[in-house]
Amino acid sequence: MFFVLVVNLYISRELLGVLGVSDYGTYVVVAGFVTLFGFFNATLSSTMQRYYNYAGTTNSKNGLQEVFSTGCVIHIVVASVTLLLLETFGLWYFYHFLVIPACRFNAALLVFHASVISLILLMLEMPFIGLILSQERMGFYSFVSIVDIVLKLVITLSISHLPFDPLESYGLLLMCVSFVDLCFYSIYCKVNWRYIHLSKKINRKLCRSLLSFTGWNLIGTFAFMLKGQGISLLLNNFFGPIVNAARGIAMQVSNAIQNFSSNISVAFSPQIVNSVAAEDFKRAENLMFTESKICYSLLLIIATPLCLEMDYVLKLWLGKNTPFQSNIFSILMIADALICTLNTPITQLTMATGKVEKYQMGSTFINLLLIPTCLLLLCLHFSAISSFVITIVFSIINQIVCCAFSHKVFQFSLFRYFKTVIFPCFTLTIVLPIIPTIIYFSFESSFWRLMIISLVVLLCAFPYFFIFILNKQEKEIVKHLIHNKIKSYHTEP
DSSP: OHHHHHHHHHHHHHHHHHHHHHHHHHHHHHHHHHHHTTHHHHHHHHHHHHHHHHHHHHTHHHHHHHHHHHHHHHHHHHHHHHHHHIIIIIHHHHHHTOOOOGGGHHHHHHHHHHHHHHHHHHHHHHHHHHHHHHTTOHHHHHHHHHHHHHHHHHHHHHGGGSSSOHHHHHHHHHHHHHHHHHHHHHHHHHHHOTTOOOOSOOOHHHHHHHHHHHHHHHHHHHHHHIIIIIHHHHHHHHHOHHHHHHHHHHHHHHHHHHHHHHHHHHHHHHHHHHHHHTTOHHHHHHHHHHHHHHHHHHHHHHHHHHHHTHHHHHHHHHGGGOOTTHHHHHHHHHHHHHHHHHHHHHHHHHHHHTOOHHHHHHHHHHHHHHHHHHHHHHHTTOOTHHHHHHHHHHHHHHHHHHHHHHHHHHOOOHHHHIIIIIHHHHHHHHHTTHHHHHHHHHSOSSHHHHHHHHHHHHHHHHHHIIIIISOHHHHHHHHHHHHHHHHHHHHOO
16 A cells, blocks of 8 residues: 555656646546546445445355346446436536636547546446455455556656657556456456356345445435535636646645555444444444544644645655645645544444434535535635635534534434543644744754654654543553563564
């Protein structure tokens, strides 16, 4: 994962240099607009994973075959509908609303069609990916991820040397990478599970169950994707592709630091589900509190030196190609990521109960209100920064609403949540940047100042985290882990 993350950041740097700010912004908004239509697929893929796990446990081969065959049919139908929507409504929106330089319109149109095909290929590979992950073949999944990112790196380094338009070449070659991924996954599944095949006969009961389970999560996923890509489309409409380039860079920065906490969330999720299933509600509550504190603190430790040294980091990463306002966009998106990090454990706890209707409706309503609010401010001639600020405000409101609805279905203590999670995290947010900020204003910008600030953040954060944020039980667990590590180190031959 770390390798993929580093290469992704390097690709962004090289791609910005090869395409230029305007073409990079054009690609970000066009590809993002197409991605918005994949919201149903994003929800369905997680549902497929759940059904594969259940089928493999209860009905083995026949169960896996039924889920695979049913999933393939559903994905083919969804892919067909998505293709129709994108090549009709999507194309209409592209022609009438996307702001693209006239001289780059044909290139952007080709990227649009290539991105559509890439999305369709991604949808078709989901039944295969779900099967691979359900059987815990993580080695092959990681292998394909590495091949995918290496191919994208080769493409990025090569397009400037090809006798074709770089933007067009990039879009078409990424489409080819999507096809290669599909071939890898499908061939691997066919070789390792020979009984898996696409059948015209599907289990209608399973199909209804799968789609029903997807239903309530669908609106939440749509609202979440609209929150991200909808703002990109608004900014494109009011300010053009240059601002989209800056937002694209900010999204790369935000996604990079969120990857660290998302890995922790993945580890906590099955434990929370198992605790709720066993009706050990106290343990589930404690796990949710612990996950919230750990994820937020980790993200804050990474975010503090990054926000202070954002100008230097962007210069180090992108050089002279840094789009205007990338620094402030990145800082605001990191702030939003910190708030959203607290929302993930709440969502996991609620999902574990299965009572998601009101929770999803409340969260979706808040997220859907974000777009018209941003539109209103932009129509009133507010700057692009206003959209990022309003996003943070709505994330705070969404967290409050989600806590209220989650409390109704799970009955965890809101007072204890505030005392154990919110207050310690808030105080850490206030205290942690004090000394690094003093250092920031005491020395000139340099790599060494970045390193000193990062080191000071670590030295200040971990003692504070251990003493003031962890409770007594969590401290004992940490001490036990450290003791075991030291003991195993000394007993090694």
